[in-house]
Amino acid sequence: MEILQHLSDGFLIALQPLNLGVVILGVVVGLFIGAMPGLGSVNGVAILLPMTFLVPPTAAIMFLAAIYYGAMYGGAISSIMLGIPGASTAVATTFDGRPLAIKGQADKALTAAALASFFGGTLSIMLFTGFAPALATIALDFGDPEIFALMLLAFATFIGLSGDDIPKTIFSICIGLVFSAVGLDIMSGEPRLIFFDIIGFMHGINFLVLAIGIYGIGEMLWTIEITRGESSMSKAVITVERILVNLKELLKTWKTGVMSSVLGFFVGILPAAGATPGSLMAYGVAKMTSRNPEDFGKGEIAGVVAPEAANNAASTGSMLPMLTLGIPGSPTTAILLGGMVIWGLVPGPRLFIDETEFVWGLIASLYAANFFAVVINILFIPLFLWMLKMPFTVLAPIIFVLSLVGGYAPTQDMHDVWLMLMFGVGGYLMRKLDYPLAPAVLAIVLGPIAEPALRQSLLIANGDASVFVTRPIAGPITIVALVLLVLPLLKLIRDRVWKRKLL
Amino acid sequence: MRRAEIVTAVLMAAFSIYLMWKSAELPVGWIPDEGPGGGAFSFWLSAMMLVCCVWIAINWVRRASPPSRSDAPFMDSFARNKFVLVGGGVTAMIGLVHFVGMYGAIPAFLVYYLRFLGRHSWLTTLAIALGAPVVTFFFFDVALRIVLPKGYLEPLFYPLYDIFL
Numbered sequence: 001m002e003i004l005q006h007l008s009d010g011f012l013i014a015l016q017p018l019n020l021g022v023v024i025l026g027v028v029v030g031l032f033i034g035a036m037p038g039l040g041s042v043n044g045v046a047i048l049l050p051m052t053f054l055v056p057p058t059a060a061i062m063f064l065a066a067i068y069y070g071a072m073y074g075g076a077i078s079s080i081m082l083g084i085p086g087a088s089t090a091v092a093t094t095f096d097g098r099p100l101a102i103k104g105q106a107d108k109a110l111t112a113a114a115l116a117s118f119f120g121g122t123l124s125i126m127l128f129t130g131f132a133p134a135l136a137t138i139a140l141d142f143g144d145p146e147i148f149a150l151m152l153l154a155f156a157t158f159i160g161l162s163g164d165d166i167p168k169t170i171f172s173i174c175i176g177l178v179f180s181a182v183g184l185d186i187m188s189g190e191p192r193l194i195f196f197d198i199i200g201f202m203h204g205i206n207f208l209v210l211a212i213g214i215y216g217i218g219e220m221l222w223t224i225e226i227t228r229g230e231s232s233m234s235k236a237v238i239t240v241e242r243i244l245v246n247l248k249e250l251l252k253t254w255k256t257g258v259m260s261s262v263l264g265f266f267v268g269i270l271p272a273a274g275a276t277p278g279s280l281m282a283y284g285v286a287k288m289t290s291r292n293p294e295d296f297g298k299g300e301i302a303g304v305v306a307p308e309a310a311n312n313a314a315s316t317g318s319m320l321p322m323l324t325l326g327i328p329g330s331p332t333t334a335i336l337l338g339g340m341v342i343w344g345l346v347p348g349p350r351l352f353i354d355e356t357e358f359v360w361g362l363i364a365s366l367y368a369a370n371f372f373a374v375v376i377n378i379l380f381i382p383l384f385l386w387m388l389k390m391p392f393t394v395l396a397p398i399i400f401v402l403s404l405v406g407g408y409a410p411t412q413d414m415h416d417v418w419l420m421l422m423f424g425v426g427g428y429l430m431r432k433l434d435y436p437l438a439p440a441v442l443a444i445v446l447g448p449i450a451e452p453a454l455r456q457s458l459l460i461a462n463g464d465a466s467v468f469v470t471r472p473i474a475g476p477i478t479i480v481a482l483v484l485l486v487l488p489l490l491k492l493i494r495d496r497v498w499k500r501k502l503l
Numbered sequence: 504m505r506r507a508e509i510v511t512a513v514l515m516a517a518f519s520i521y522l523m524w525k526s527a528e529l530p531v532g533w534i535p536d537e538g539p540g541g542g543a544f545s546f547w548l549s550a551m552m553l554v555c556c557v558w559i560a561i562n563w564v565r566r567a568s569p570p571s572r573s574d575a576p577f578m579d580s581f582a583r584n585k586f587v588l589v590g591g592g593v594t595a596m597i598g599l600v601h602f603v604g605m606y607g608a609i610p611a612f613l614v615y616y617l618r619f620l621g622r623h624s625w626l627t628t629l630a631i632a633l634g635a636p637v638v639t640f641f642f643f644d645v646a647l648r649i650v651l652p653k654g655y656l657e658p659l660f661y662p663l664y665d666i667f668l
Contacts, residue, residue: 053647165568167558171515174548174555178522181548185529185541192529192541193522217593224589225582393621394631400593400616401609401635408605409649417597425590432577433508433570451544459538 030070268317
């Protein structure tokens with residue numbers, strides 16, 4: 001009952017004209033960002049974060065969260081119409097969405113994607129509303145060793161589950177953490193890692209500099225290189241009558257919807273997993289449990305419902321650990337977390353006590369964002385299709401300009417802009433060699449939390465690292481993290497054994 | 504690709520060593536009653552980076568990672584061309600900020616990109632190239648009170664400051 005009370009208070013905040021306005025604007029921007037190939041929620045949130053200094057923190061976070069949601073809806077539009085995923089979270093939507101569009105049923109796929117997104121989003125926010133306060137209450141007892149153990153878990157998830165090259169993933173995490181250490185040492189106050197005595201390093205490396213460099217400049221360079229050919233767009237015929245017919249067929253897939261939403265939500269909670277693996281897993285499960293799995297990949301409507309319900313559910317899920325534990329569940333929430341720190345909101349369990357209005361306002365705004373996203377998405381499909389025709393040679397320079405001013409605004413130092421360019425170019429070159437970049441962004445956000453937690457824990461324990469294993473809550477978390485770390489090794493051994501058996 | 508992989512690994516290994524050396528300017532060991540020294544965190548992480556680079560190099564020798572097996576060029580002529588034109592353009596834009604400020608550099612970059620790389624009509628080019636700085640000015644300088652650098656063009660903005668700031 002208490003939760004309902006909080007939630008209704010939250011709605012009063014979320015429905016204030018300014019907040020409602022930014023949510024609607026955020027959803028529209030998000031839909032557009034998601035729909036444009038080469039831009040996903042993480043790019044949008046990173047590039048637009050400096051623009052939100054205009055409004056109060058609560059509205060700013062609502063705006064960014066609405067972009068996150070909108071992008072989850074929007075990603076499906078280009079997956080279906082162009083066959084190119086608008087964002088990595090919508091990769092699985094191309095599997096069946098594109099065949100449907102080629103068959104002339106683009107409208108069916110688009111409606112299914114929008115409604116499945118709404119369903120996944122709403123169901124997951126209900127789960128979120130139920131789980132978050134409970135988790136926050138437990139997390140209140142967390143001390144430094146627990147916090148560090150959680151960080152360890154976040155990084156271990158990347159190493160164990162991402163499937164990227166392991167040494168390159170670890171390298172990416174470490175370099176992000178080292179960059180976060182640049183500036184003044186918080187505990188002794190001494191300057192450290194001031195490269196070549198350049199004064200600009202004294203204020204540290206702002207996480208936005210790395211995030212905008214990688215997701216603005218690096219991403220554009222990457223997209224320019226890989227989208228060499230022209231893409232062809234399918235035609236969509238949309239009438240109210242056809243939507244109603246499609247709805248009937250869609251209702252039959254409700255089981256897939258529920259399953260994918262729940263799966264997506266829990267995958268999203270895992271630190272660092274996020275919406276992309278969530279949607280791919282949901283697609284796999286939907287295919288596995290379907291009565292006619294052979295239709296998947298040829299234009300099966302459940303194949304659109306599953307990933308779309310899951311990616312929205314996962315984006316909500318990834319906000320759960322961010323708000324309750326201060327550990328982001330995806331690269332996008334990592335940037336949101338960094339933003340909250342800029343605004344003086346300390347993410348973590350205290351947030352539910354100290355900033356009740358903010359937390360419940362944000363949760364209520366997620367319900368609102370979902371509602372507006374589905375309405376705007378369906379009503380304005382023709383407009384989004386028209387925007388998809390915008391040539392990349394117009395979009396790219398605008399993104400570069402936004403990156404330039406966005407990189408300058410937070411610290412107002414040209415040093416940071418040059419650094420951003422270096423990160424962008426360096427990130428692009430390293431990405432070509434399969435270095436994953438998201439871990440570095442997560443690490444630079446978490447570094448300033450992880451380092452003091454580690455040092456304090458070691459200090460309390462007199463340098464005895466076993467403190468992370470022997471404490472009742474930190475212990476299990478550390479052990480799970482260690483299991484995740486050795487997981488790839490176990491897989492390697494299993495593969496070897498299999499190979500030997502085959503020989 | 505194969506050569507780029509090992510070159511990057513070696514460069515990053517060198518960078519890791521530099522970071523270790525730089526971290527060691529602060530104490531990296533245990534200080535009684537204070538815990539780990541100020542440089543310890545970054546020192547040991549840099550050491551881990553170095554280990555990763557060695558690991559990547561071993562994978563390279565064993566041809567265990569995709570880039571170390573690939574014979575494709577790291578950048579073909581298309582990619583190199585685009586990289587130089589686009590990356591060079593962005594670098595030039597940032598460099599120009601120091602001289603003519605944001606409001607000189609942004610239109611110049613947009614004209615270069617839209618007209619010469621994108622081959623859009625002059626109408627589209629000028630509409631975006633002139634519209635962008637106006638929007639930027641009202642958003643940053645006026646609404647956010649974040650004064651963007653103007654370089655040598657600063658005097659041109661005095662009348663605008665009088666009106667809007």
